[in-house]
Amino acid sequence: MPFFHPVANVQQFLNILERIAPASLAAGWDNVGLLVGSPQSRVSAVLVALDSTQTLLAEAQALAAELIITHHPAIFQPVHRLRTDQPGGAFLAAALRAGISVIGCHTNFDAACGGVNDSLAEALGLVDAVPLTADKADASCGMGRIGTLPEPLAAEDFLARLRAAVPLPWLLEAGPRPAAVVKAAVCGGSGSELAETALAAGADVLLTAEVKHHAARWAEEAGLWLLDGGHFATENPSMRCLQQHLAERARQAGLDVRIHCADQRPPLKLVPQDFFRA
Template sequence: MSDVQQFLDILEEIAPAALAASWDNVGLLVGSPRSRVSAVLLALDATAAVVAEAQSLAADLIITHHPAIFQPLKQLRTDQPGGMFLAAALRADISVIGCHTNFDAASGGVSDVLADALGLTETAPLAADKTAYKTASCCGIGRIGTLPEPLPPKAFLNRLRTALPLPWLLEAGPRPAAVRRAAVCGGSCADLAEAALAAGANVFLTAEIKHHIARWAEEAGLWLLDGGHFATENPAMGRLSQLLTVKTQQAGLDVRIYLAAQKSPLRLAEQNSEE
């Protein structure tokens, strides 16, 4: 039987905690390192529904990308989101680990999944700040890489829609004549738009692009694509599942790894949808 500490050690190999941003909160957030683990549920978000799913699967460890405890708690309201998750996990004796910006920055992590899906080669981090992220040269936030051959914008969009489950795609800035260099960053990374342009990107895929950055892109000449926070990060949970499966098998641990059945909390408000 494995325990939580063994999974903390495995995650340290996959996404070292030192890679996490200074403002983040990663690692064991609920439970004890000595608690036994027979099954693990991976989820992007910490919700009460995820705890219920874990219980249905007899999972005693939940690993989420977005931390269940992000800021210092001033109160624990069990009748409100956040508190409901923590209370449900405690009642069910389920441990909870957060693996956030350390997995964003890790080699093989969130942005590498996007880069691989698009077929980018010769990739490098967009923000490889060794002071802020304590990274190696292969690690850091975001990725920029080269396509095997230049693609017209429409062909690039077709590749993007085929490779990723994007419920929508917003764009800002001018479309280039062709895309050869592409930058990606899963989640809310629009503040790296200038870094993407400086690195020679013809396009930058991320999420939650703010109005002023979209306006900046118009004048700076960078094509920005917003694919949504969930859609640009959730594919990496599948990669984390694969990595954990390999590591647990190598360690001789008999543990089941599950992916939560989560969907984006945002959806298109189509007129023909049911009211």
């Protein structure tokens, strides 16, 4: 039986996150780690979520959670002014007033083993998945994943597997559908810049989100089947994985802390078909 500490603090969760998703894996342009609060602040409950919103803060207060961990950082660009009448500033001010610390765990969790992209690859049943672009210090980590399906699937059957595995609000496609999908690549969130890398690695399909026009046109010409499943849908399921990682690590460390995961909804919705028939 592990010995449970009566009081945990933010620093202990920073240490745990460093083992789950080291900050060194984060992209140079990213902003991860403790963004609001003090490392010494006590923590009895944690709330994990994709996005920092006022609704999330209200949920944290209802759960008496003193720590929020979001995938998308609450502070991303440099802050030149703190306007509390605007969403970003309002969130930060409210977190400070409530005494809630906020940690960002973004591209480091994208790249980490067991992170966003491993979760997506596992959901699709990919075998022997490896990063599309390996980290220089740890080749087992990196952006995107490419792996092999247990058996070749027709394009329509691959779509059926995708529909069952990932809660997609929509699906866009570019490029030709292959006769069979043997190798599949994934990159949760905005990852269409990896299309050329995926094709060069032998991928029959790349699932990602926020596909740019020029990337879609390139896929059409180059012969890569490119799928856009939406940013939220390709990343949010991995928040449950982060919750599980945190809970297990906290248990191993003897921390008596409740770990919750927010039930967020995608900000983008499809316009009803009636609109197009009007």
